[in-house]
Amino acid sequence: MDGPGPTTVQLGPGAEFDRIRRAIAMGGALPTSVRVGPGDDAAVLEGGWVLSTDLSVEDVHFRRAWLSDREIGYRAAATALSDLAAMGASPVGAFVSVALPPDGSVNWDELQAGVVEALASVGAAVLGGDLAKSPGPLFVDVTVLGRTAWPVLRNGAEAGDEVWVTGCLGASAAAVRAWTEGNEPSAAARLAFARPIPRIAAACCLVEHKLVDALMDLSDGLAGDAAHMAAASEVKIVLQAGAIPVAQAAVDLFGQSEALQAALHGGEDYELLFVSGPGRVDPAYFMKRFNLELTHVGRVELGDGVWLEQPSGSVERLERGGFDHFGDLA
Amino acid sequence: MDGPGPTTVQLGPGAEFDRIRRAIAMGGALPTSVRVGPGDDAAVLEGGWVLSTDLSVEDVHFRRAWLSDREIGYRAAATALSDLAAMGASPVGAFVSVALPPDGSVNWDELQAGVVEALASVGAAVLGGDLAKSPGPLFVDVTVLGRTAWPVLRNGAEAGDEVWVTGCLGASAAAVRAWTEGNEPSAAARLAFARPIPRIAAACCLVEHKLVDALMDLSDGLAGDAAHMAAASEVKIVLQAGAIPVAQAAVDLFGQSEALQAALHGGEDYELLFVSGPGRVDPAYFMKRFNLELTHVGRVELGDGVWLEQPSGSVERLERGGFDHFGDLA
Numbered sequence: 001m002d003g004p005g006p007t008t009v010q011l012g013p014g015a016e017f018d019r020i021r022r023a024i025a026m027g028g029a030l031p032t033s034v035r036v037g038p039g040d041d042a043a044v045l046e047g048g049w050v051l052s053t054d055l056s057v058e059d060v061h062f063r064r065a066w067l068s069d070r071e072i073g074y075r076a077a078a079t080a081l082s083d084l085a086a087m088g089a090s091p092v093g094a095f096v097s098v099a100l101p102p103d104g105s106v107n108w109d110e111l112q113a114g115v116v117e118a119l120a121s122v123g124a125a126v127l128g129g130d131l132a133k134s135p136g137p138l139f140v141d142v143t144v145l146g147r148t149a150w151p152v153l154r155n156g157a158e159a160g161d162e163v164w165v166t167g168c169l170g171a172s173a174a175a176v177r178a179w180t181e182g183n184e185p186s187a188a189a190r191l192a193f194a195r196p197i198p199r200i201a202a203a204c205c206l207v208e209h210k211l212v213d214a215l216m217d218l219s220d221g222l223a224g225d226a227a228h229m230a231a232a233s234e235v236k237i238v239l240q241a242g243a244i245p246v247a248q249a250a251v252d253l254f255g256q257s258e259a260l261q262a263a264l265h266g267g268e269d270y271e272l273l274f275v276s277g278p279g280r281v282d283p284a285y286f287m288k289r290f291n292l293e294l295t296h297v298g299r300v301e302l303g304d305g306v307w308l309e310q311p312s313g314s315v316e317r318l319e320r321g322g323f324d325h326f327g328d329l330a
Numbered sequence: 331m332d333g334p335g336p337t338t339v340q341l342g343p344g345a346e347f348d349r350i351r352r353a354i355a356m357g358g359a360l361p362t363s364v365r366v367g368p369g370d371d372a373a374v375l376e377g378g379w380v381l382s383t384d385l386s387v388e389d390v391h392f393r394r395a396w397l398s399d400r401e402i403g404y405r406a407a408a409t410a411l412s413d414l415a416a417m418g419a420s421p422v423g424a425f426v427s428v429a430l431p432p433d434g435s436v437n438w439d440e441l442q443a444g445v446v447e448a449l450a451s452v453g454a455a456v457l458g459g460d461l462a463k464s465p466g467p468l469f470v471d472v473t474v475l476g477r478t479a480w481p482v483l484r485n486g487a488e489a490g491d492e493v494w495v496t497g498c499l500g501a502s503a504a505a506v507r508a509w510t511e512g513n514e515p516s517a518a519a520r521l522a523f524a525r526p527i528p529r530i531a532a533a534c535c536l537v538e539h540k541l542v543d544a545l546m547d548l549s550d551g552l553a554g555d556a557a558h559m560a561a562a563s564e565v566k567i568v569l570q571a572g573a574i575p576v577a578q579a580a581v582d583l584f585g586q587s588e589a590l591q592a593a594l595h596g597g598e599d600y601e602l603l604f605v606s607g608p609g610r611v612d613p614a615y616f617m618k619r620f621n622l623e624l625t626h627v628g629r630v631e632l633g634d635g636v637w638l639e640q641p642s643g644s645v646e647r648l649e650r651g652g653f654d655h656f657g658d659l660a
Contacts, residue, residue, distance in 0.1 A: 139464075
């Protein structure tokens with residue numbers, strides 16, 4: 001963290017982020033007890049408390065036909081917890097606001113059990129919340145609270161760093177594609193969408209071993225999220241197309257070429273994106289300890305933006321989009 | 331606060347509170363850094379951090395025909411901030427999740443300006459949030475963060491204490507009644523609904539001067555909220571019908587008798603309810619310093635439940651309900 005006073009983190013391009021930028025500009029000066037304000041994955045307060053909010057809306061972020069009530073609750077909490085992983089924070093608890101459709105078709109106990117399951121899997125508990133009727137869709141808003149002695153932001157990437165991701169990418173997008181085309185997704189694709197695993201333990205381990213210069217989670221897709229990191233760190237990120245760990249479930253559904261697009265732009269993977277000094281990360285250690293694949297997918301250079309390097313050596317700048325994001329369901 | 335370990339606060343009767351009780355039971359053990367868990371107005375963490383969440387749903391908590399976008403944002407933030415007043419906490423910031431209808435009919439900048447206005451009025455800032463599309467109604471969920479050296483809970487009322495409220499009650503209910511009957515509410519009633527004032531400064535003053543044994547805010551109506559305090563404190567609360575400060579706007583619309591029902595059961599007043607040792611509160615001081623009326627409305631006795639004493643001396647137990655609550659709009 002840089003010097004005294006709160007840190008403001010720069011965001012990459014996109015209409016949603018234009019709104020967030022306007023909100024930050026309107027929000028005014030931050031209280032002195034706030035260490036990191038809006039713009040990163042979470043806010044950081046005096047005492048190392050970390051807070052973030054994630055909103056899940058029926059027919060925008062999920063359809064009820066796709067998931068059980070328990071999975072809806074689990075997923076809403078897990079995606080919020082992923083923002084704590086993105087800061088290297090240990091979860092403490094969550095505040096859960098739910099608006100339930102009036103027809104009684106959502107089992108609130110099941111939904112809440114899913115929330116509790118996701119929280120308990122990382123040692124956190126429900127600390128509060130609100131419950132209301134909804135005249136339409138189901139809404140679940142989860143604010144998570146965690147703690148860290150050493151929050152890792154998006155803005156520490158330096159030229160020469162290696163770029164890494166956890167797990168494999170694109171399986172969630174494959175599940176959404178299958179469902180929207182009226183098919184049942186493969187078990188692996190369904191699991192990636194319905195039960196994402198917040199990478200808390202791996203993130204805390206990376207931070208404790210001082211392996212990361214910048215860290216965030218992947219919610220918008222590797223290309224868009226790397227663009228946020230590049231903008232925040234004022235660097236250029238070059239991704240190697242041949243190195244990106246594309247999920248087999250995405251390859252099976254999309255074919256090799258479109259599966260890479262799903263990994264770059266599909267979103268909702270909830271894996272970690274981080275940069276580290278050259279030669280410092282030992283993937284075998286993480287595989288052994290967390291059964292989690294770490295993949296070296298690119299490098300940080302002087303410059304700006306996110307670029308894709310083909311095995312042939314050709315390099316092109318990645319623009320946002322190019323793949324239907326399921327955040328556009330509505 | 332009692333001894334080591336987190337405090338759990340008992341809730342009064344009601345279906346919503348049955349769900350909250352179930353949620354608490356499902357939530358499991360609380361982390362050691364949590365000082366007060368679910369059940370009070372807000373959770374309290376190590377370091378004196380206080381957190382609470384308040385959800386506002388279109389056509390359940392408000393109608394867009396009643397309020398400007400700016401008022402919707404202001405009201406959503408102000409009602410959440412009222413939970414910080416209820417703990418005697420100074421606001422620091424808020425996390426604001428908004429789901430916007432797809433037709434572009436809500437001006438997000440105006441809504442956000444209303445949120446920022448409410449926060450800035452008590453020295454707080456927007457620290458984060460989420461923004462999504464809604465396939466239907468507008469949703470605004472606000473999680474507020476504050477700090478106090480000395481959180482005041484609902485469970486400290488003792489036999490012999492005086493019961494007090496701030497401001498006057500029933501005007502919000504009058505506004506809702508006028509609107510639902512197709513009329514325009516009076517200016518005073520409209521203001522009470524559209525721009526509630528979180529009683530932060532008065533609450534902090536009450537706490538600093540050690541005047542309160544138990545404190546909460548009035549969101550469900552005096553009768554229902556006093557029932558929560560009575561249950562949490564394991565005491566009986568006797569309200570004096572002739573002493574309750576019924577808003578003139580409510581009397582004008584409802585007539586004297588029904589206006590008292592609005593004050594008892596209408597809800598959404600966002601005033602403070604507190605108890606204090608006999609003869610300790612000086613209303614003239616609060617009027618001079620905060621231009622805020624404090625009214626002695628009853629007493630705490632051994633026993634349970636909330637009771638209403640008529641000027642004639644007759645006393646009856648108050649049951650929940652008896653007045654249409656606008657939380658039932660949907």
